[in-house]
Amino acid sequence: MTVEEHARRYPAVWRRFNPRETLVRYAWYLGIMIVTAVSFWRLDITWVYMLDAHIQAGDLLFRMYPPDWTGFEAVLGALVETIHIATLGTLATVLIAFPVALLAARNTTFNTLTWTIGRFILVASRSVNTVVWALFFVAVFGPGPVAGIWAITARSIGFVGKLTAEAIEEIDVGTVEAIEATGASRLQVLWIGILPQVLPVIYGTFVYRWDINIRESTVLGFVGAGGIGILLYSEINLFRWQAVSVILIAIFAVVVVSEFVSATVRQRIT
Amino acid sequence: MLEISDLVKTYPNGLKALHGISLAVDRPMVVAIIGSSGAGKSTLIRCVNRLVEPTSGRVVLNGTEITALGRHGLRKARRRIGMIFQEYNLVERLTVMENVLSGRLGYVGFWRAYRRNYPPDDVAAAFEILDRVGLEGRENARADALSGGQRQRVGIARALMQRPELLLVDEPTASLDPKTSRQIMRLIVELAHERGTPVLINIHDVALAQTFADHIVGLRDGRIVFEDGSDRLTPAVLTEIYGEEDWSTTIRKVEEDDEAEGAEAAKGRDDTESGVAAG
Ligand SMILES: Nc1ncnc2c1ncn2[C@@H]1O[C@H](COP(=O)(O)OP(=O)(O)OP(=O)(O)O)[C@@H](O)[C@H]1O
Ligand SMILES: [Mg+2]
Numbered sequence: 001m002t003v004e005e006h007a008r009r010y011p012a013v014w015r016r017f018n019p020r021e022t023l024v025r026y027a028w029y030l031g032i033m034i035v036t037a038v039s040f041w042r043l044d045i046t047w048v049y050m051l052d053a054h055i056q057a058g059d060l061l062f063r064m065y066p067p068d069w070t071g072f073e074a075v076l077g078a079l080v081e082t083i084h085i086a087t088l089g090t091l092a093t094v095l096i097a098f099p100v101a102l103l104a105a106r107n108t109t110f111n112t113l114t115w116t117i118g119r120f121i122l123v124a125s126r127s128v129n130t131v132v133w134a135l136f137f138v139a140v141f142g143p144g145p146v147a148g149i150w151a152i153t154a155r156s157i158g159f160v161g162k163l164t165a166e167a168i169e170e171i172d173v174g175t176v177e178a179i180e181a182t183g184a185s186r187l188q189v190l191w192i193g194i195l196p197q198v199l200p201v202i203y204g205t206f207v208y209r210w211d212i213n214i215r216e217s218t219v220l221g222f223v224g225a226g227g228i229g230i231l232l233y234s235e236i237n238l239f240r241w242q243a244v245s246v247i248l249i250a251i252f253a254v255v256v257v258s259e260f261v262s263a264t265v266r267q268r269i270t
Numbered sequence: 271m272l273e274i275s276d277l278v279k280t281y282p283n284g285l286k287a288l289h290g291i292s293l294a295v296d297r298p299m300v301v302a303i304i305g306s307s308g309a310g311k312s313t314l315i316r317c318v319n320r321l322v323e324p325t326s327g328r329v330v331l332n333g334t335e336i337t338a339l340g341r342h343g344l345r346k347a348r349r350r351i352g353m354i355f356q357e358y359n360l361v362e363r364l365t366v367m368e369n370v371l372s373g374r375l376g377y378v379g380f381w382r383a384y385r386r387n388y389p390p391d392d393v394a395a396a397f398e399i400l401d402r403v404g405l406e407g408r409e410n411a412r413a414d415a416l417s418g419g420q421r422q423r424v425g426i427a428r429a430l431m432q433r434p435e436l437l438l439v440d441e442p443t444a445s446l447d448p449k450t451s452r453q454i455m456r457l458i459v460e461l462a463h464e465r466g467t468p469v470l471i472n473i474h475d476v477a478l479a480q481t482f483a484d485h486i487v488g489l490r491d492g493r494i495v496f497e498d499g500s501d502r503l504t505p506a507v508l509t510e511i512y513g514e515e516d517w518s519t520t521i522r523k524v525e526e527d528d529e530a531e532g533a534e535a536a537k538g539r540d541d542t543e544s545g546v547a548a549g
Contacts, residue, residue, distance in 0.1 A: 183349030183376025
């Protein structure tokens with residue numbers, strides 16, 4: 001082999017993308033930049049407000065200090081209610097989401113119609129924000145934590161259900177066949193063959209969603225669906241910034257704790 | 271006992287995997303089905319308990335025409351047929367005991383299964399079988415904590431819990447090392463003989479088939495090309511089943527193995543693997 005032949009067969013240059021792929025990538029970058037620019041332009045942002053934004057923010061922080069702890073007992077009560085809303089809402093979610101997931105998973109659903117229904121429930125649940133669900137349930141049940149619980153549930157079904165359905169679609173078919181081959185009934189196959197395989201996912205999404213729901217339920221009070229949001233909303237309206245800072249500190253503490261709990265539990269699931 | 275007649279399977283994609291298979295097992299014996307990959311061995315075995323729905327033909331087990339049953343009847347018939355899989359197919363996150371007892375699912379209601387509250391007879395039988403397959407004391411281990419050989423023992427125990435009238439076995443040793451393979455094969459064959467259960471077993475290893483089976487069925491492209499006692503397997507027959515190849519070594523190896531086998535048996539019981547002793 002001559003030197004040229006060798007160089008041709010074993011070139012020293014190698015590129016991950018060929019020129020065409022590179023072109024496509026840069027076209028994407030350009031597209032994203034154009035979309036960003038257009039969005040800013042169409043939003044009609046009043047730039048003058050930006051000029052003194054840092055002053056306003058500093059001013060607000062100044063007025064929040066020092067925190068006024070006199071109303072702390074009320075804050076604590078509202079905080080506990082918030083946690084209850086999140087927890088009950090998440091529990092209700094799992095009970096409803098598992099059957100829905102069975103409908104929405106291709107390998108456990110009955111037919112195309114039930115599959116469509118299952119998928120529709122999941123999409124509908126996720127396409128509406130928790131606060132919007134809360135508005136709806138406040139209209140149905142009246143203001144209070146019950147509306148909050150249902151709002152949390154309604155929004156979480158899509159989240160937990162979707163992940164569970166995906167887990168069901170990925171289960172080991174052989175195991176299910178083996179259980180079927182023993183002459184087990186459909187319900188038994190579900191309980192012994194399928195559920196144990198998706199249980200880790202269910203536990204994991206449960207605590208993960210519970211953690212998210214703690215955060216979401218802190219604002220439910222803005223629309224009257226119970227929890228600490230009611231307090232936060234009224235204190236903001238009264239410009240009692242020192243009380244607001246206590247509430248924010250309390251929320252922050254709870255969120256940190258719930259995140260820690262959720263991370264620890266998820267790590268332990270095997 | 272088991273009678274298969276004119277069994278045809280055409281898969282939805284048009285592939286004809288079985289071209290009219292007829293096979294009768296009229297006494298409790300071990301029938302090995304050999305044939306190259308894609309010959310239709312798994313399809314044949316899975317048509318018997320209708321995990322694969324046959325296109326046409328009949329399967330009759332002790333007077334029950336399995337191919338004619340509805341959903342409910344099929345469920346009842348499946349209770350009488352035990353199945354052992356290459357990949358064990360245990361419920362990984364459940365314990366050994368739960369897996370073994372799942373062999374009784376066809377006989378207990380949903381709530382018993384739900385509460386893991388099986389009849390005392392079943393529990394006693396499960397302990398006995400665990401002892402028999404060499405897993406005594408491991409009932410509370412999770413299935414995914416076991417070695418391959420141990421998992422297959424659980425698979426065998428689960429199938430036997432059904433007190434089956436027929437055992438279907440699909441390549442039970444393909445994922446195991448040679449020594450464990452022999453132990454597992456011996457265990458299946460011994461248990462089948464003890465209980466008088468006929469066995470249909472798919473197997474790739476000709477030497478194993480010849481050592482452990484009473485009868486051999488050779489499958490080629492969905493047709494039976496050989497059916498006789500396992501001592502009748504010759505290079506000519508293997509060529510017929512698998513195609514041209516130098517078979518002399520394969521056959522001779524079997525004879526050598528048999529001698530080794532005898533020597534090993536003389537040394538005493540060896541079918542507990544090291545992992546079991548740790549339990
Ligand atoms: N679900 C299926 N859909 C379509 N074709 C299939 C399906 N299952 C098996 N086949 C085809 O049917 C034929 C027989 O397959 P089968 O699994 O019975 O062979 P086998 O003898 O068990 O092979 P192996 O020794 O590899 O397990 C093969 O050609 C295979 O591709
Ligand atoms: Mg196969």
